[in-house]
Amino acid sequence: MKVVLFCGGLGTRIRDYSENVPKPLVPIGHHPILWHVMQYYSHHGHRDFVLCLGYKANAIKGYFRNAQHSMYSDCLISDFGRSVKVIGETPPDWQISLIDTGVWRNIGERLVAVKDHVKNEEYFLANYSDGLTDVPLDEMFHAFRKSGKVGCFLAVRPPFNFHLAEFDEQGAVSRFRTSQQCDIWINGGFFILRNDIFDYIQEGEELVVEPFNRLIKSNQLMAYRYEGFWRAMDNLKDRQILEELVERGEMPWQPAARKLMIAE
Structure with missing residues (x-):
């Protein structure tokens, strides 16, 4: 299936990281969060990507145009750097369509803007490009296809705890609970859609x-x-949490890291 990645937002809540770096290129470890998201889909066999660009589109285009296998693989360099030979497993062969969908469009408008790029797909995947998870994508897709519905999204528990107040019409508090005590689910930003979705968007x-x-x-x-691992990078604190996971080698969204964690 093709994977539509929404990469055009302003990312205002994390702009303090750098005015020159769009949110999808904010690094987690040695790689941008966008790379981590694409690696997740690639592991599940989905390597045809449609990137909906907007804010700092040229930066994302430049990242992929300048990317080389030697950046992500072990390599043998000779002839003063003029000869580079990749050693061992090479990175996946991704096909990436870089589509400028405008700076001020919302997610629905960006999706419609790339409609022609998924017109031959009965189903396609979509993602906000700012969250990581280890959800079993194949199981999610099979459940969705069996349902016969048009849209599916990943529902997750909030990764943070907050307090909820219930009160009557006069403002008297009748109950005070933490979010962990409530059956609260939020949109995790991972979508599976049938092509019929475009009939529902105006x-x-x-x-x-x-x-x-x-x-x-x-x-x-x-x-x-899904109650397994999920984390979105909405702000600098979220990035710090993901960065700390990478530093500890605990990256459940990456298959190799999951295997290492299990082995230990």
């Missing part, structure tokens, strides 16, 4: 607002609930 609409509400009314939206 001009200027945000994907998970009006279109998803139409899917709900038609009983065509499914949530795949």
Whole structure:
């Protein structure tokens, strides 16, 4: 399946990291978070990507145009750097369509802008490009296909704890609970969509607002609930948490790291 990655947002909550780096290129360890997301899909056999660009589009284009196998593999260098031979396993052969969908468009508009790039796909994947998970994608897809619905999103528990207050019309508090005590699920930003999704999107609409509400009314939206690892990089604190996982070698979103963790 093709994978549509939304890479055009302004990323205002993490802009303090750098004004020159778009959010998808903010590094987690030695690689941008976008690379980690693409590696996840590549592991599951999905290597045809459509990137919806916007803010700092040229930076993302430059990253991929300048990327070389030797950046991500062991290599043998000779002739003063003019000869580079990759040793061992080479990086996956990704096909990447870099599509400038405009700076000010929302997610729904960006998806419509690349409609022609997925027109031959009965199903396709989509992602916000700022979150990591170890959800079993094949199982998620099989459950979705069996449901016969048009849309599916990954539903996860909030990774942070907050307090919820319940009160009556006069403002008197009747109950005070933590989020961990409640059955709360949020959108994890990993989507599987049938091509019929475009019948539910009208001009200027945000994907998970009006279109998803139409899917709900038609009983065509499914949530795949998952309580394993998931973390989004919404701000600098989130990046620090992911960075610390990488430094410890605990990267559940990467198959090789998962195997190492299990072996230990």
